[in-house]
Amino acid sequence: MNDDDFSRASHAHGKFYGELLKLRKGEIQSPPDLVIYPRSEDDIIRILEVCNKNKIAVTPFGGNSSVTRGVETPKGGISLDLTKHFNKVLEINTINSTVTVQSGMYGPAFEDYLNNFGEGFTCGHFPQSFEYSTVGGWVAAKGAGQASTGYGKIEHMVLSLKVITPSGVIETKTYPASAQGWDLYPIFIGSEGTLGVITQVTMKIHKHRPENTKYASFIFKNFESAVVAMRTAMQDGIGLPHLFRISDPEETEIAFKTKNFEGTLTDKFLNTLGYKSGNRCLMFVAVDGNKAYVNQVIKSIKNNNKKHKAFFIGASPTKKWLEQRYSSAYLRDPLMDLGIMTDTLETAVMWENLIPLWSAVRKYLKAREKTVAMVHISHVYENGANLYFTFLSPMKKDDEINDYLLFHKGLVDTIHENKGSLSHHHGIGKTMAPWMEKELGSESMKLMQAIKNHLDPNGIMNPGNTLGLKP
Ligand SMILES: Cc1cc2nc3c(=O)[nH]c(=O)nc-3n(C[C@H](O)[C@H](O)[C@H](O)COP(=O)(O)OP(=O)(O)OC[C@H]3O[C@@H](n4cnc5c(N)ncnc54)[C@H](O)[C@@H]3O)c2cc1C
Numbered sequence: 001m002n003d004d005d006f007s008r009a010s011h012a013h014g015k016f017y018g019e020l021l022k023l024r025k026g027e028i029q030s031p032p033d034l035v036i037y038p039r040s041e042d043d044i045i046r047i048l049e050v051c052n053k054n055k056i057a058v059t060p061f062g063g064n065s066s067v068t069r070g071v072e073t074p075k076g077g078i079s080l081d082l083t084k085h086f087n088k089v090l091e092i093n094t095i096n097s098t099v100t101v102q103s104g105m106y107g108p109a110f111e112d113y114l115n116n117f118g119e120g121f122t123c124g125h126f127p128q129s130f131e132y133s134t135v136g137g138w139v140a141a142k143g144a145g146q147a148s149t150g151y152g153k154i155e156h157m158v159l160s161l162k163v164i165t166p167s168g169v170i171e172t173k174t175y176p177a178s179a180q181g182w183d184l185y186p187i188f189i190g191s192e193g194t195l196g197v198i199t200q201v202t203m204k205i206h207k208h209r210p211e212n213t214k215y216a217s218f219i220f221k222n223f224e225s226a227v228v229a230m231r232t233a234m235q236d237g238i239g240l241p242h243l244f245r246i247s248d249p250e251e252t253e254i255a256f257k258t259k260n261f262e263g264t265l266t267d268k269f270l271n272t273l274g275y276k277s278g279n280r281c282l283m284f285v286a287v288d289g290n291k292a293y294v295n296q297v298i299k300s301i302k303n304n305n306k307k308h309k310a311f312f313i314g315a316s317p318t319k320k321w322l323e324q325r326y327s328s329a330y331l332r333d334p335l336m337d338l339g340i341m342t343d344t345l346e347t348a349v350m351w352e353n354l355i356p357l358w359s360a361v362r363k364y365l366k367a368r369e370k371t372v373a374m375v376h377i378s379h380v381y382e383n384g385a386n387l388y389f390t391f392l393s394p395m396k397k398d399d400e401i402n403d404y405l406l407f408h409k410g411l412v413d414t415i416h417e418n419k420g421s422l423s424h425h426h427g428i429g430k431t432m433a434p435w436m437e438k439e440l441g442s443e444s445m446k447l448m449q450a451i452k453n454h455l456d457p458n459g460i461m462n463p464g465n466t467l468g469l470k471p
Pocket of ligand 1 (some may be wrong): 014015017060062063064065066068071082103104129134136138139140141142143145146153182191192193194196197199321329403462
């Protein structure tokens with residue numbers, strides 16, 4: 001338990017761009033009064049009892065990589081940090097192919113443990129924040145990893161969980177599937193700390209066979225043909241790649257520039273073949289699994305892409321991308337030093353709305369002077385995909401926070417108006433909460449609120465409009 005300034009300040013904010021701007025100005029509003037590192041589930045039960053009785057706010061805290069103001073504590077109270085003592089694998093069952101893990105375990109420690117257990121396993125969840133996020137945070141914020149097309153999003157991985165709520169403890173049983181009324185554990189996936197503290201999760205695991213993984217990279221003539229190729233691959237029953245990713249033309253050109261590819265002989269050759277700078281798009285593919293499956297999926301994707309006039313450029317661009325996949329996020333701070341705002345937003349969209357949404361958002365972003373707008377698709381489904389937007393733009397000097405918040409609001413409005421979801425994997429937090437009722441409708445919000453009121457009658461769990469819920 002800590003109440004020193006550093007502990008309180010470092011538990012008062014996450015990684016939302018607006019929070020980072022405020023931090024740079026030395027602004028830390030309403031930090032928690034106390035940071036508690038519970039040692040056992042009994043500790044958490046007792047803490048929630050006391051806090052519930054005295055109406056003290058409790059905000060669960062994992063790796064602190066939230067980009068939606070999920071861990072901010074506007075009502076002060078207690079930040080409940082699970083990373084110190086809730087960081088162990090409790091059981092691996094190789095017959096069922098499951099792992100039961102405590103919620104405060106960080107990604108790398110969890111994956112290392114699985115890789116080194118028995119013949120080797122993987123959980124298949126690799127968000128870009130992998131190094132700094134926890135299993136509990138993945139589940140609470142409903143995340144997706146970079147290999148989600150094959151392994152699924154976190155809600156496809158969880159089989160059961162245990163949650164301590166102010167009203168009591170809920171532990172769901174583990175079945176491969178069941179028909180016992182509606183399932184209850186999904187209510188807590190995406191609950192963002194508003195209903196209780198997730199203490200342990202039982203998840204699927206898979207055989208880890210990196211020696212079998214195969215990679216392929218392609219260039220398409222334009223974004224539209226790459227999207228059609230991706231969609232048909234997902235709908236033709238050829239098996240699923242694990243990593244499946246397209247960069248739009250602007251992101252592709254920036255990738256080429258930063259890798260010193262521009263102006264090379266190969267670049268000139270591609271241009272003469274019709275893969276023109278400014279239109280062409282990169283696709284990355286990686287497939288895991290047993291050898292026969294991997295070979296069949298790669299072969300089918302190659303055949304499919306050929307029909308859409310893609311040019312196969314070998315395995316190494318995808319491998320290189322995978323090697324540096326966690327590093328680009330670290331550019332955000334040095335760019336801030338240079339007065340450049342850089343942020344990301346993401347959404348899920350049905351196939352028929354994908355190109356119109358991509359165009360509308362690009363139009364919005366490019367209307368701002370000197371703005372770089374990069375877009376990729378990285379989580380793909382039979383019925384649609386996500387779009388992930390990264391923008392870089394000079395900040396308005398001395399008005400950085402308002403400038404950013406206004407630009408961000410316009411961007412979310414544009415996504416919402418063009419049939420994109422509020423989030424595909426970053427969650428809602430306090431940042432996207434103002435759009436929730438418009439997105440879900442008032443009856444759905446009332447239902448969510450009723451569940452909240454039952455489990456957390458005094459509104460102590462992550463208060464301050466998280467998920468658009470009232471205390
Ligand atoms: C550079 C960067 C890249 C990112 N890339 C991805 C990505 O590729 N995919 C992706 O899905 N996300 C990504 N994110 C967002 C973020 O990493 C995820 O939301 C992640 O799942 C949060 O996990 P965490 O452990 O850091 O949780 P925290 O940030 O500590 O908490 C997130 C929310 O979950 C709640 N919470 C945490 N633990 C528990 C618990 N045990 N019980 C109940 N509630 C809890 C918190 O109260 C908070 O509301 C990225 C973030 C950054 C900064």
